[in-house]
Amino acid sequence: MLELIAIFAAAASGDVDQVKSVQQRDEDIVVTGQRTEGSDDYGVSEQRTATRLPLSQKETPQSVSVVTRAQIQDFQLNSVNEVLATVPGVSVLAAETDRFYYSARGFEITTFQIDGIGQPFAFGIQTGSLDTSFFDRIEVVRGAPGLLSFTGNPSAVVNYVRKRPYREFHTTASAQYGSFNNLRLDSDVSVPLTADGSVRARAVGSVLDTDSHLDRYHLTRWTGYGIVEADLGPNTIVSAGYGHQDHDTDNAQWGAVPLLYGDGTRFDFARNSNTGQPWSGWGVIDRQIFGDLTHQFGNGWSAKVSVLRRAIDEDNELFYVYGNPSRTAPEGINAATGEGVFSYPGKFVGPTRNLTIDAYVNGKVSLGGRSHDVMFGIQRGAERYRQDAAYDFGQIGVAIPLSQLFAGTFPRPPFRRSTACTSSTAPRGGCPCTV
Template sequence: MKSIPVMSPMPGSPSPDPLCRAVRHGLGLAAAGTLMMVVSPTLLAQSDEGADDLDAITVEAEALSLVSEGSDSYRVPRTSTATRLDLTPRETPQSVSTVTRAQIDDFQLDTVNDVLESSPGVTVERLETDRTFYSSRGFELSNFQVDGLRVPMPYNNVHGDMDTAIYDRVEVVRGATGLMSGSGNPAATVNFIRKRPTETPQATVSGTLGSWDRRRLDVDVSGSLDSEGRVRGRLVASGQQTDSYLDRLERERGLLYGVLEADVTDTTRLTLGHTWQQNDTDGNMWGALPLYDTAGERIDYDVSTSSAPDWSYWNVETRRSFVELAQELNDDWRLKGTVTHLDMLSDTQLFYLYGVPDAATGGYDASQITISKYDRHLEQWIADVHAKGDVDVLGRSHQLVLGTDWSQSRNQQSSLYDVASRGVPSLREWDGRYPEPSFGSPDFANDATIKERSVYSAAKLDLADRWMAVVGARLSWLDTVGEQYGASQDTAVDHELTPYAGVIYDVTDAASLYASHTQIFQPQTEIDRNGDYLDPIDGVSQEIGIKADMFDGMADGSLALFRTEQDNVALPAGTLPDGRTFHRSGEGVTSEGAEATLAGELAPGWHASVGYTYLEIEDAEGKDVNTYIPRNMLRATTSYRPAFMDRLKVGTRVRWQDDIERPRDFADGKTRQEAYAVVDLMASYDFSDNLTASLNVNNVTDEKYLTSLKWDQSFFGAPRHAMVNLTWRY
């Protein structure tokens, strides 16, 4: 039976070269930035004040004010991702980590995949060249936020490369996160925090050249647009073009982000923003490389081997707009409303090899090839209104948040299939030449809409001198109508309650013990013997640990023990008279483990972020499952600026995991990836206060490793490569 990787898609048409579009946008941005400097009295007035003022940038926007850009820091002092409350790491009763702007810049982490590969406890499953899944604590990661606003992600994966030029930092809260996420898996929540306008003017122009003809240009301009600083703007543009270590693979990416902030009154702030990104990929893989032949023998490929023909492509255009209105109600309370709209269009032409090659020839016949043209249109509307403030009860001050949100996601897909005309030889010899197909009418067209609405509340309670509690609850309604891949998606979930509870005890002024119980739910489309839909899957996390302020309060350390599980999972139980399979609810996957993290400044000039994770993942019968997820992982990023040469910065990034494996789909035995480490090095030098040059060498040991074993196919990660960067800052 054919095993075709399920798509998640749109209608689209060929778009102009995104690098050219980005350059045009960049020129427009540069012109706009020049115009902003010319017309702004504030910018003119400060021309003699120098770059030292940049260190004093402050943007008030609740927890978003804690910007990480402009410093070497690998930590932030507060986060609101888990509960929307403004909490320090010690006050958050879950494992939290942050990849700051300094880490992104130091190691040229230009995509979300690069960032999440640096996040403790997260695995990045690069299944194909242009589709990526993520996992944490043994479960598929399905929950994402932008500026704290939940963003539904159908199919739990990312198409193309999400550029990081517009983000100040990325926060990850591990475990069940239903309080702010609504539905999903008990894995983690990833929160992308966007850059915001600055009152003090600043500008950055950055150019990068690298291996495989990599070329990248970034421009970032921000500052006040009036003499009083009541209107502020920021424009970010980026363009990138590169070949690849993989045969026939070429990428082009363009990005434009603009945001305006206006103090309408002394207590009212209006923010408008828009992001456009275009990813164009030629020679992309749908699926990847079969890893063994019909005799069950492992196939030895070159790192550059690809299963893509020269006519395959995957283009993705994303447009995201948002408007925020923040109102100070009094000295203690603030009200904020946000509406965001997303349009994502995907246009692809794909070639997939399924099964395994013949052991004698290494080739495939035509019956093992699927050719597809896949289109997708994802449109989302998301709205949130919440109030946050302090209340005094029994002589103690507490923090409270009350809110409601609503979202609608419409996912339209269509696929056209063409019959393969002939087979292909061994991939080790194939040059990608294959007759380009012609497509007729769609073989299927799907259209499904998900609506979710919730009310939520959370509180930080000051119980006693050393005791604090964080509690909350979310009440959700979810409706899905439509069809995907020939299956009805019609489901409804009413008033699903998701509790959140944590308690923190300050053992000393610098260390705290904590325990938490968090939940999340996931709707199901399976039916029981009465034809009714099963109750949603329950995701539950329990966690205990210790957190501490270390190195004179300049770093955060934590040690956690956790247990995460799913219940009410659909299990086949029989067949109804009409032929449909009915199910019963049963126990699902359980993961247990430990995590240790350390982030911050360990000594003057020495910044680090380190995380170690140990996992055990079992099914209801106690058998190891999801063995493609490593049981031991280390993520470490560090940089050092020596006092005797403070213009120099050097650093390293290490990603280590132990061996992984998966049962073979088409033959006896298992496919195995041995333990490996990928080591990246960086060095930068400030020639002046405005000009910095840097060198990055990634995978310095030239480690050869598979990017994932989530599927029965895979491909190899990038070999040793280098990048040089020159950045001018004002």
């Protein structure tokens, strides 16, 4: 409308050159990408997670929630677990200190995407916490996403949308401090590498160092993210980047605390009780290398090709306890009835590797006197994982007195023996078993 007014005004003045200039501007094609940064809104005008078509939430035939960058910052939602806990209809279930299940509509969420690229969920459980410093926003589509992802089910699909570089210089930094010595530092810098911003880069880094309401538990998480983006022409953008996260904990738990005595009565313990040992912890390193090429053909048609290589390495030394203490026997151990709490330490080391290639084309077609949005594409993903488990069987089944259950005094076993577990033999939740 504004362009038409400008043309009419130029024509009325008799300025032919100005009319041509306005018309030429109207023919220009500018490649843009939507971001929620810099806005105070808790919503977006369009999202592509549901269908990969640029639809508003009103136009999307499914229930959609978008957690924008403004919401992440305002509520200090520093991990994906904290973000998903705010999404209506999504439950975040902690297995213990460092493993999480997600569910929606009565089913586990097993469909996750990064910039719309579907990612396999190897064990159906998230080990370690994903930092949100990488992401511009997180989109959640509730309902069956099977038509849109190779791992769809009736729960939901979660799409992590990465930050992209600006054409101008931008920088931010923040520091947070809270309960249990929770210290978080993060910085974000975007710089143009050419005068016109046709080549640009962005780097993001954060570190979290925190204790917990649990005795002795300590988490250190640091992340780094870098991306370079370039205009190959007025209609083509290429980008490549790398993300790295290191999640490391001390005195971490594996499994739950006994809830009942042997006679079925409730076992009382304090909120800060922790069965973790000084040597036990989850160590998860997550690395991502990615690249994509986007081209606008004009007339509403565009194409995108993406490649994502993800490598996850775990090195976990864990301590589990099982059994029910005796309410009457000294120190909670009754040899006659078998009541008591016993040890189960284990060491698990293993890599997970996946490579995903994704390509699609979308645009508009006229049919039957109406305009229709069309999308078609192809996706190929492959994943390999292996986990080696080591045990010292002489330290399994050792009776633990109640006075030592939460003391963190169990010695570290040598973990000499090992068994292998691969993608074809792993049961749900872990390897070689989740106890």
